[in-house]
Amino acid sequence: MSVFTDKFSATLPPPTRKSERWKYSPIAKLLNHEIEISKASAQGLNGWPESLMPNPVLNLDAYLVVFKNGVFEPTLSDLPVSDGVDCIPFSKMDQSGPLEFSNVYHQKEWIGELNDTYRQDGLSLHVHRNVKVDRPIVIHHLTDGINVASFPKHLIKVEEGGELNVVIWSSATDRSSGMYNGLLEASIGPNAILSLEKVCNEGGKVFHFSHEHIVQERDSKLKMHTFTIKGDWVRNELEIISRGKGTDSVFNGAYLPLGTEHIDNHTTMDHTSSDCTSSELYRGIMYGHSTGVFNGKVFVRPDAQKTNAFQQNTNIVADRGAAINTKPELEIYADDVKCAHGCTVGQFDLDALFYLKSRGIDEKAAKALLVEAFLADVLSSVSSTELSAEIMSLYTERHGW
Amino acid sequence: MLKINNLCAKVGDKDILKGLNLEVKPGELHAIMGPNGSGKSTLAAVLAGRDSFEVTDGSVDLDGIDLLDLEASDRAREGVFLAFQYPIEIPGVSNLNFMKAALNGKRSHQGLEPIKAKDFLAKVKECSSLVELDGQLRDRSVNEGFSGGEKKRNEIFQMAMLEPKLAILDETDSGLDIDALRVVSKGVNAMRSSERSFIVITHYQRLLEHIVPDFVHVLSNGKIVKSGGKELALELEEKGYDWLKEPSHDTSNA
Numbered sequence: 323m324s325v326f327t328d329k330f331s332a333t334l335p336p337p338t339r340k341s342e343r344w345k346y347s348p349i350a351k352l353l354n355h356e357i358e359i360s361k362a363s364a365q366g367l368n369g370w371p372e373s374l375m376p377n378p379v380l381n382l383d384a385y386l387v388v389f390k391n392g393v394f395e396p397t398l399s400d401l402p403v404s405d406g407v408d409c410i411p412f413s414k415m416d417q418s419g420p421l422e423f424s425n426v427y428h429q430k431e432w433i434g435e436l437n438d439t440y441r442q443d444g445l446s447l448h449v450h451r452n453v454k455v456d457r458p459i460v461i462h463h464l465t466d467g468i469n470v471a472s473f474p475k476h477l478i479k480v481e482e483g484g485e486l487n488v489v490i491w492s493s494a495t496d497r498s499s500g501m502y503n504g505l506l507e508a509s510i511g512p513n514a515i516l517s518l519e520k521v522c523n524e525g526g527k528v529f530h531f532s533h534e535h536i537v538q539e540r541d542s543k544l545k546m547h548t549f550t551i552k553g554d555w556v557r558n559e560l561e562i563i564s565r566g567k568g569t570d571s572v573f574n575g576a577y578l579p580l581g582t583e584h585i586d587n588h589t590t591m592d593h594t595s596s597d598c599t600s601s602e603l604y605r606g607i608m609y610g611h612s613t614g615v616f617n618g619k620v621f622v623r624p625d626a627q628k629t630n631a632f633q634q635n636t637n638i639v640a641d642r643g644a645a646i647n648t649k650p651e652l653e654i655y656a657d658d659v660k661c662a663h664g665c666t667v668g669q670f671d672l673d674a675l676f677y678l679k680s681r682g683i684d685e686k687a688a689k690a691l692l693v694e695a696f697l698a699d700v701l702s703s704v705s706s707t708e709l710s711a712e713i714m715s716l717y718t719e720r721h722g723w
Numbered sequence: 724m725l726k727i728n729n730l731c732a733k734v735g736d737k738d739i740l741k742g743l744n745l746e747v748k749p750g751e752l753h754a755i756m757g758p759n760g761s762g763k764s765t766l767a768a769v770l771a772g773r774d775s776f777e778v779t780d781g782s783v784d785l786d787g788i789d790l791l792d793l794e795a796s797d798r799a800r801e802g803v804f805l806a807f808q809y810p811i812e813i814p815g816v817s818n819l820n821f822m823k824a825a826l827n828g829k830r831s832h833q834g835l836e837p838i839k840a841k842d843f844l845a846k847v848k849e850c851s852s853l854v855e856l857d858g859q860l861r862d863r864s865v866n867e868g869f870s871g872g873e874k875k876r877n878e879i880f881q882m883a884m885l886e887p888k889l890a891i892l893d894e895t896d897s898g899l900d901i902d903a904l905r906v907v908s909k910g911v912n913a914m915r916s917s918e919r920s921f922i923v924i925t926h927y928q929r930l931l932e933h934i935v936p937d938f939v940h941v942l943s944n945g946k947i948v949k950s951g952g953k954e955l956a957l958e959l960e961e962k963g964y965d966w967l968k969e970p971s972h973d974t975s976n977a
Contacts, residue, residue, distance in 0.1 A: 672775075677811040677865075680771050681825035681881060682799035682832070691824060695815025695864075 324353040332439065334432040346615040346647045347557055347586045352529045357471045357500050359440055365390065366397040371466050371495050378491040378523070381708040384458040385409070391465060392442035392472030406453035412444045420446035421477040423507040425535045433531050437473045437503050444475040451511075452483035458517075458706065459487070463504065465494035465528050471501040478508040480516050482539075487517040487705050490532075498526030506534040510542040512566065517705040518544070520558070523551040523716060533559040540566030540595075547704055548575035548604075550585050551716045557586040564591075564598045564626075574700045575604040578693075578717060579612035579644075586615040591633075593626035602633040605700050607693060608644035609721075616648040620663065624655045633663040638670060638696065690723030724749045724920050725889055730781035731945075732769050739765045741945030742781070747889070750917040754931055754956065755924045757942035758964045763924045764808060766942070767893040770922075771805035772798045785889060799825070800832040802888030806878035806895050813865040818877070819847065821865050822884050829885065850883035854910045872903035879910040890914070891922045896930040908933030928960040943968050 327336065336353060337344035362369075369390065370376060376388050376398040387409070388398040394411040401409050412420050427434035449455055465472060480486050492502055502524070510516045522530055530553050538544055548558050562571050577585045591600045600620070608614055616635045637646045648665040670692060678688035694714070704710040717723075725747040732740040739762045747753055757763050769776050770783065772795030783790040790798055813821070826846075827837045838846075851857045854876040866874050875895055882890055892911070896904055911934050915921070923934060931939070931953060939955040940947045941964065948967050949955065 671811075671813075673811045674813045676773055676795060677807065677813065678816075678821070678824075679795040680773075680799055680805050680807075681821070681885065682796050682828040683821075683824050684796045684828060685794070687824060687828065688796070691816050691821070692813070695813065698815045 325356050326353040329357065329359070330436055330440065332432055332435045334435050336432045343588065343617075346613075347584065349529070351555075352501065355469060355500070355529075357469045359471055362391060362393055364393055364395050364397070366395060370398065371464075373495060374464065374493055376462065377460065378462050378493060378521070379460060379489065379709055379712050381712065382458060382460065382489075382706060384460045384489070387411070387445055387459065387461045389443065389461070389463050389472065389474055391467060391470045392474055394443045402455065402457070402459065406450040407455055408446065408448040409459065410446050412446060415446065420444070421448055421479050423477060423509065423535075425507050427505065427533055427535060431533075433503060434505065434533065437475055437505050440471070441473045441475055444477065447476065447478045447486075447488070449480045449484040449486050449514075451481040453481075454485035455487070458489055460489045460491060463490070463492040463502065465492070465498045465500060465502055465524060465526070467498060467500070469500045470498065471503070473503045475505040475507070478506065478516065480508075480510050480514040482511040483513045484511065485515045489519045489521065489709065491521045492524055492530065494524035494526045494528045496525035498524070498528055501529045502531065504532045506532070508534070508536045510536065510538045510544055512540045512542060514539070515543045516545070519547045519549070519704060519709060521549045521551060521713065522553045522556055522558075524553045527554045529554075530556040531559075532557070533561070535561045537563045537565055538569040538571065541568040542566070543569070544571045544573070545703065545705065546571075546573040547700070548573070548587065549713050550575075550577040550579070551713065552720060553583060553585065555584045558588070560587075560589045562589075562591050562600070564593050564595055564600070567595050567597050569595070569598045571598075571600040572703060573600075573602050574703060576697055576700045577606040577614065578721065579606075579608060579610075579614060580720070581610045581612060583612045584614070585612070588615070588617045590619045590621070591631065592621045592623070593629045593631065594623045595625060596627045596629070598626065599630045600632065603700060604635045605637070605696060606646065607638045607640050607696065608646050609640045611641075611643035613644070614646040616646065616665070617651070618649075618663070619651040620653070620661065622652075622654040622656050622659050622661065626656050627658045629656065629659040629661070631659070631661045635665045636696075637665075637667045639667060640670065686723065690718070693717075693721075693723070724786055726782075726784040728782045728784075730766075730769070730783060731779045732765060732776045733779055734765070734776050738779075739776070739945055740769065743942070743946055745940065745947060747920045747922065749920055750915075751937045752915065752921040752923060752934065754936035754939045755922060755942050756926065756939060756956065756959055758968065761942045762945045763942055764893055767805055767891045767922075767924055770891055771795060771803060796828065797832075799885070800829050804882050804885055804887030804890045806875075806882060806890065806892045808893040808895075808897060810866050810874040810878055812867045812869070814867050816865050818860040818863055818865055822847065822881065825881070825885060846884060850880050853883050853913055854879045855906050856880055871898040872900065875899055875903065875907055876910070879907055883910065883914060887919065889920050889922070891924070893924045894926065895923070896925055896927060904930065904933060928956045931956045941967050
């Protein structure tokens with residue numbers, strides 16, 4: 323028994339390197355952590371660190387839902403209150419209870435089971451038929467403390483014809499350690515649109531696990547972005563199930579780890595219905611001694627004729643000590659489909675670098691231009707320019723370009 | 724202005740430049756001709772600061788500055804410009820951002836403020852019309868999807884923007900049709916002045932009908948083996964290079 327499993331009991335065993343899904347992201351270090359289950363109550367601004375703002379994207383005109391170490395902070399939040407949108411933390415729910423979904427992640431994965439058992443709170447977000455939510459909803463998770471853990475789960479349902487933009491932002495102070503284990507389940511109704519941006523900007527030494535399970539109905543659109551700006555150990559799992567005809571799924575991501583950071587992106591796109599498109603683009607630059615994993619699965623089931631699926635993962639290994647393991651997986655059971663995928667691992671283009679330098683641009687600025695160009699295709703599809711500018715400026719600040 | 728003394732350079736184990744001497748005075752235009760593999764493009768790359776070549780001996784002095792001691796970007800800021808034989812495509816980097824970064828890099832080196840947006844755009848207009856590229860650069864990435872001719876014109880556009888002290892043109896005529904050659908030559912000629920020097924590397928006399936050199940040098944086996952006036956180019960066109968070639972002294976046979 324490890325320190326961790328003494329405290330956190332689960333019927334499922336923790337994943338080991340023997341499983342393909344966890345081969346390149348061992349969690350042995352986590353299991354030796356003495357993590358506490360936070361029992362704190364909301365503290366408002368008094369308990370908030372000075373180094374961070376409750377609103378992570380100041381320039382974005384948005385609703386705000388703030389959680390600290392898994393606990394909802396009502397006085398720091400600004401929830402939408404209008405007809406057609408129910409945006410309520412589980413802890414504030416009346417007897418009607420949160421939305422229900424059918425995902426079984428908690429029965430399949432140890433991480434999911436822990437979330438289910440130790441969840442402090444979460445958000446239930448219901449957008450009614452044909453309602454277009456007027457502003458983005460920013461869900462901000464702060465981890466602040468030594469050996470703390472948060473287990474949020476959010477439920478999102480966008481009914482037929484509705485529109486919603488959600489940003490899930492996680493941050494952590496530099497002194498922090500512990501675990502973030504966040505789940506999200508979403509269902510996008512017929513003709514509905516969900517834009518979801520996930521940003522991890524965590525200082526300290528936090529094990530960050532997140533899992534999104536998104537089901538799309540007929541003619542719905544999903545636009546999803548996963549940005550890792552900073553994070554000691556990060557694993558993002560994304561599962562998209564296209565369950566109706568004519569769905570469109572765009573999911574992009576970027577990661578630029580430094581030092582000894584570890585970043586893992588596992589994605590699954592499951593096409594079960596016909597006439598659907600999906601487009602996936604993940605780009606990463608590995609610096610220092612960082613390690614990374616990309617695994618992208620695309621399933622095209624027998625009924626998913628006329629599917630058009632695109633997947634690309636492009637990596638630059640910038641320094642000698644860095645490494646990335648990348649693996650695309652396509653399983654196609656339909657015969658009239660168009661699927662393209664590719665993974666590349668390379669270095670900065672030395673010819674391009676010399677070309678820029680030969681015009682008087684110094685090495686640092688030249689690399690910054692190349693990085694900006696490299697990330698442009700991922701950033702350009704973000705729902706708001708305020709958000710993409712903030713993300714780019716955080717990358718710029720962190721890397722000192 | 725430029726003094727190259729006994730320049731020796733190699734790539735890997737292969738010696739390419741083997742004691743090259745050349746002096747270029749302000750306002751002069753020197754053409755360097757020579758057979759394939761004689762070291763012409765290596766000379767251009769070594770002067771511009773490409774670090775895949777190792778300089779093993781010699782010196783390069785630009786107005787009292789030891790060029791070989793500087794990074795490529797600092798050489799550019801001191802006024803060296805290389806027009807590439809094969810300009811590089813950089814998807815995602817806009818032409819204009821690229822030129823702005825280049826211009827401001829040079830200006831900060833000179834202790835000047837960044838250029839004002841209005842002045843920058845005026846300069847872009849002026850320089851792009853010089854090579855008949857007006858209005859075609861704004862929304863495009865650096866050289867991406869450019870035809871061969873457009874790429875070479877873009878090189879001359881960049882030269883006009885950066886106003887170098889010493890411009891090195893590496894086979895700027897390769898891949899150009901007659902019309903593009905005329906446009907490029909016109910751009911180069913418009914840039915000629917008593918303070919600006921040129922080294923023009925070419926295989927063919929054709930370019931030198933449009934861009935008339937003060938001196939012509941023949942580079943063979945890493946050294947300049949013959950120098951003369953513009954009439955030398957005509958002689959080469961007629962007789963080829965064989966009569967000038969130095970026997971190669973391969974170390975493995977020594």
